[in-house]
Amino acid sequence: MSMKLNMIIGAVIASIPVVSSAQDAGGAITLGYGASSVSGATGDLSTLSLDGVGNIALNNNFNIGFYGSLVNVDEDRTSNDVSASDFGLTLNYQFVNGVVLGGYFDYATLDLGTFTADIDATSYGGTLAYVTDTFGAEAFLGATETSPSLPSGVDWVDYGLNLRYVISPQARIGGHAVRSDISGPGGDIEISSYGIGGDYGFGAGWSAFGGLSFVDLGNANVDATTFGVGVGYDLKQISSVPAAVSLELSRTDLSQPGASADVDTIRLSVTLPLGNRQNANPLNSVSRSAMSPRHNAVSTLLDSAF
Template sequence: MGQLSNFTFAFCGAVALSGAAYAQQFSGAATLGYSHSSISNGGGDVNSWTLDAVGDLAFSNNMTLGMVGSFANIDPDGAGDLDAMDLGLDLRYQFTNGARLGAYVDYASLNPSPGGSIDLTSYGVMGGYEADRFNIDLHVGVTDTSPTIAPGLDWVDFGLNVGYDVSDNTRLAGHYIVSNLSVGGGDVNLTSFGIAADHHFGQGWSAYGGLSWFDIDVVNIEMVSASVGVGYDMSQVVNVPVQLSLELARNTVNASGGGFATDMDTIRVGVTMPLGQNTRAIPQNSAAAKIMRPRHNAASTALSMAF
C-alpha cells in the first residue's frame, strides 16, 4: 500500500505542476440543491442542502485534471445534523491511439453532530480508452480509514466505468465497483452497480434517470435506487446560463438476514450553472450524475446517491 500511495501522490503532484503552464480549456458544472426525503415505517423526514461540482482542466500536453466536490448538510428529524464532504482529483494522460493512463485521490468525510468524523481516503491508478462516442475506464486502488475500522484492515477497490454517446443529445453511462475489506482472515465485499441516461429534447428541456444497486454481502444488506428527473435551461427565456431541475427518487433498503425493509422517497430540486466550455450539464445533485461519474470506492459512491 505504501508504494502505491507514494506513486499516486507523486504522479498527481509532479504532472500537475509540470502541466500548469499548458492550461488550454476548462469545462464543468456546479449545482446548488435541496432535497426532502420521507422514510417509511415511521422513519421520519430528512432535509438536505447540497453543493456539487465537477470539472475537467485540459492541458495542451494531452494531460487532463479531473475534479469533483460535494458538500451536504443532512438534517434528519429528531436527530443531530450530518455534514458530508467528498473531494476527488484524477490526472490522466491521453495517448494518440485513444488509450489513457492516470492516477486518482479521493477524500470523503462524514461528520455527525455531535460526534467525531469518519474519513475515507482512496488512491490508486487508472487506465482506459476513449473513442469519439465511447469511453471505458478501469481503476484499482486502496482506501484508508480514520479512525481505523479494525486493526490490520486491508481495503482494496476495483472499478469499471463505461460511457456511450448514443447521439449528440443522448448519453448512457454506468459503473461497477467492488470494495474488498479483509481483516483477520475474513472478507467483506461492498458492491455498487449503476446505469444512467441523460437526454436533451431541445427548446431547453432535458430528462435524466438512473438505476443503482449497493450490497454488503456478509450481512445481506442491499440498497436499490431508482430516479427520474427533468431539467429546463433558463437561457431560453432570459440571458442567464442557469438550469433548473426536479428529480424524484426512491431508495429501498433490505436486510434479508433480519427481515427488515424500508423505503426512502426523495424530491430533489437544483440550480445548475455550466462552467467553462460547457453550455449545458446534467444536474450534479442528481443520482444519475453520481452514477455516471462515481467515486473510486463503493461506500462513498452509495452515500453520494442517497441524499
C-alpha cells in the same frame, strides 16, 4: 481541518496557474435542496447539497480533473444533523491512439453529529482507459485508508469499471460496476455497487435524465436500491442567465432480513456550467452518480442516495 484535507486544498491551489497554458477548461456546480420522507417511525429529512466538477486539458495531452460534494442532512425530529463531503483529484495522460493512463486521489468524511466521531476515508489508485468521441471505458484499481484506522492486518482494496456511450448529440448512457473488498484476520466484507444512467435533450431547453443503482453490503446482508428520474430546463431559453433548473424524484429501498425501509425524495436543483461546458444536467442526480461513480463502493452509495 485535517491534514489530509489541507493536502487536497493545497494541491488544488498549486494547480491553478496551469489554467493559462490549458487548451480546454470547463466545469459546473450544482446547488440542490431535497425533501425526503422515510417509512416507519423515522422523521422526514431535509437535504442541502453542493456539487462541483471541473477539468483542465493541457497542451501536452495531460488532463487534470476535480470533483467534490458537500451534503447536509437534517432529521426533522431531532436537532442532530448528519453531513458528508468528498473531494477528488485525477491526473491523466491521453495517447494519440485513445489509451489513457492516470491516477486518482479521493478524500471523504462522514460527520454523524453528536452520535459518534467523524469517519474519514482516503482512496488512491491508478486508472487505465480507452476513449473516443462517442465511447469511453475506464478501469481502476486502488486502496482506501480510514480514520479511525482499520484494525491491524485489515486491508481495503477498491476496483471497478465505468462505461459511457454517446448515442447521439442529444442522448448519452453510462454505467458502472465498483467493488470494495475489506479483508483481514476476522473475515472479509465485500461491498459491490452497480449502476446505469442516461440523459436526453429534447430541444428548446428541455432535458430528461434517469438512473438506477444497486449496492450490496455483502456479509451484512443489506441491500440498497436507488432509482431516480428527473427533468431539466435551460434558463438561457428565456433569459440571459447561464444556468439550468431541474426537478428529480427518487426512491432508495433499504432491505435486510426481517426489515426494510424506503426513502422517497423530491429534489430541486440549480446547475451553473463553467467555461466550455455545455451540458447542464444536475451533478447531484441518481443518473450522474450511476454514470460517474466514486472510486469506492461506500462513497458511491452515499453519492447516489443524497
